[in-house]
Amino acid sequence: MIGAVTRDEITEEIVLARLSKGLTWQQLADAIGRPVVWTTSALLGQHPIPPEQGKVLVEMLGLDPTVVPVLAAVPMRGGLPTAVPTDPTIYRFYEALQVYGPALKELIHEQFGDGIMSAINFSVDIAKKSHPAGDRVVVTFDGKFLPYDWTAAVD
Structure with a gap:
């Protein structure tokens, strides 16, 4: 080079x-x-x-x-070429989060409290699972729960 x-x-x-x-x-x-x-x-x-x-x-x-x-070097993370992904595989993740994102958010708050799933203290895995109707894609997001700390904002 x-x-x-x-x-x-x-x-x-x-x-x-x-x-x-x-x-x-x-x-x-x-x-x-x-x-x-x-x-x-x-x-x-x-x-x-x-x-x-x-x-x-x-x-x-x-x-x-x-x-x-x-x-x-620390990269510029994220950023797809378009606001809504056009690649079919990436778009399906986007679509799944549009459909299931609000439910996941509600369940996180119900089960953990007010906070978020970390995407920094995080791992992701992918696996192939056999299924009679066709192979399945299993994606596991494993993120640390980070509670909102509203008291720190008051200090």
């Missing part, structure tokens, strides 16, 4: 290198001992990758080692 490259350009290189080398996201995750969803998200630019793990991934993917510090 010559000159500075953007995180988006590195992400594109990662995707192309993974495909050309026939590597799975799981193989990359196993190589650094991290969960597959986290590793995939990190390689797609959503989490900083510690330099030692970045070096392993860069070597596996055959990328220039100069990208390791960029991979280790």
